[in-house]
Amino acid sequence: MKNNHLVIIPTYNEAGNILKLIKKIFSLNVSVDILVIDDNSPDGTGQLVKKCLSKYKSHLHLMNREKKMGLGTAYLSGYKFAIENKYDYIIGMDADFSHDPYDIPRFIEKMADCDLVVGSRYIDGIRILNWPLHRFLLSTAANLYYRTLSGVPLTDQTTAYKCIRREALESIDLKHFYAKGYSFLFELNYKIWRKGFKIEEIPIIFSERKIGKTKLTHWILLEALTIVWRLKFSGFLKRM
Ligand SMILES: Nc1nc2c(ncn2[C@@H]2O[C@H](COP(=O)(O)OP(=O)(O)O)[C@@H](O)[C@H]2O)c(=O)[nH]1
Ligand SMILES: [Mg+2]
Structure with missing residues (x-):
């Protein structure tokens, strides 16, 4: 029988991380299922996961x-799966251990009175380990930019570690998202916030990956710069 909550893990070239992460999550004292969304990783991440499907049934x-x-x-495909399979809470996280799986129970606990819980690296101080300075500056600038322009009241607008109630996901049109890359993370917060759902943050520690490489590209950064304007402009057109 399936569990009530689902953890979505998008992967691209995470062969050194994914099986360890799956094992760790299933060893926690929480009942969650896991969905790995792999984009045909050349390093064989998908095949590794396929081989242990029967073990975790x-x-x-x-x-x-x-x-x-x-x-x-990848997240949009995962959310569709979660809705079809009637999971209650849907947690998103990176595959590279930047997000500590031990935080999963804290997200679930906080969801008792929220619709979206966001794991923030920036409430009550800064909790990022081993990030190069340019990544930190980029993240800080992106947060300031998004918060000022959109009004979404979050200290961490771009974190992927978050937990959403299925009803909140069902209320938004998953077929119409502008962002294809990382700025999707902001677009989702923005849309859920605009619908008036209750959003809270919990502090998390983010540690830079030890195995594998980042997939952040200049194209992703360009999309991140324009997304907030596209969302604001579409809202303006709808009001006309
Ligand atoms: N399925 C899928 N996963 C992706 C893609 N791009 C990044 N990821 C995954 O998204 C997560 C975050 O990516 P990462 O490269 O660690 O970004 P960073 O932490 O911002 O440097 C990791 O689990 C990646 O494997 C993609 O195009 N498709
Ligand atoms: Mg990473």
Whole structure:
């Protein structure tokens, strides 16, 4: 029988991390299922997960997509799966251990009175380990930019570690998202906030990956710069 909550993990070239992460999550004292969304990683991440599907039976799922299509579209496919399979809470996290799996129970606990819980690296101080300075500056600038322009009251607008109630996901149109890449993370917060759902943050520690490489590209950064204007402009057109 399936569990009530689902953890979505998008992967691209995470062969050194994914099985360890799956094992760690299933060893926690929480009942969650896992969905890995792999974009045909050349390093064989998808095949590794496929081999251990039978071990975890109905609690581990794998979605294989034919090519790299961006983090945002991976999450959208995962959310559709979660809605179809009636999971209550849907947690998103990176595959590279930047997000500590031990935080999962804290997200679930906080969800008792929230619709979206966001893991923030920036409430009550800064909790980032081993990030190069340019990544930190980029993240800080992106947060300031998004908060000032959009009004979304979060200290961390771009974190992927978050937990959403299924009803909140069902209320937004998953077919119409502008962002394909990392800025999807902001677009989702923005849309849920605009619907008036209750959003809270919990502090998390983010540690830079030890295995594998980042997939952040200049294209993703360009999309991140324009997304807030596209959302604001579409809202303006709807009001006309
Ligand atoms: N399925 C899928 N996963 C992706 C894609 N891009 C990034 N990821 C995953 O998204 C997570 C965050 O990516 P990462 O490279 O660690 O970004 P960073 O932490 O910002 O440097 C990791 O689990 C990646 O494997 C993509 O295009 N498709
Ligand atoms: Mg990472």
